[in-house]
Amino acid sequence: MTNRGNFIWYELMTSDAQAAESFYSNVVGWGAQDAGNPNMKYTLLTVDNKPVAGMMTTPEGCNTGVESMWSGYILVDDVDQYASRVKDAGGKVTVEPQDIPNVGRFAVVADPQGVPFSLFKPSLDDRGDFPKPPAAGTIGWHELIASDWKSAFEFYSGLFGWTKGEAMDMGPMGTYQIIERDGAMFGAMMNNPEPSNPPVWRYYICVADVTSAESRLKDKGGQVLFGPVEVPGGQWILHARDPQGVFFALVGPRA
Structure with missing residues (x-):
């Protein structure tokens, strides 16, 4: 199965889906069906x-x-087998494997540090020619804020074959470890700079212009928590909360 071990789907669980749809459609440009x-x-x-x-x-x-948060689904070829492997590796299964008719099979799990994610096998192996990063509206980066990124990496690499890329020295914030799958980098791991906050996966939504997206999210009741700041590659990132209080992040160029 192509893309096995990669993030394949993203899901927002929120207190008000109708309001969230209006917000993200305006900020990101998503359509809704x-x-x-x-x-x-x-x-x-x-x-x-x-x-x-x-x-x-x-x-x-x-x-x-995965209450009131963005979560990610990782593609596997056998959801039940991988759910068992998660438990064997010290994680837990919070929603046992089950089918979504005509969609696929999934399970909600958590790594040993309590970070939730989902396992997913779609009904169709070929999902067609879907938009890919950095197209606006796709997810362009995956960032694990861990209690201990080194042990987290061992867990995920053992399950999905992820490998280490460049390790960036962030000074007092420690190491920012790039992670790769099949030689392509798709995210990073680092230790939580605020240990009082729970560890979490952060998903960065691509936008065409961070400056205009920032203006739209403020106009629609969102809150900027950090940034925009420039990162390697000429991209800019910002962290924010939507009007329902859910954390999200944006990445893209800045006009």
């Missing part, structure tokens, strides 16, 4: 009418470890 699920409201967020992420209101009493 109803997924057509008769049992629940699920919205597909699209780039050029092709889905790149999903969104839903957090169900009452939800206890999946």
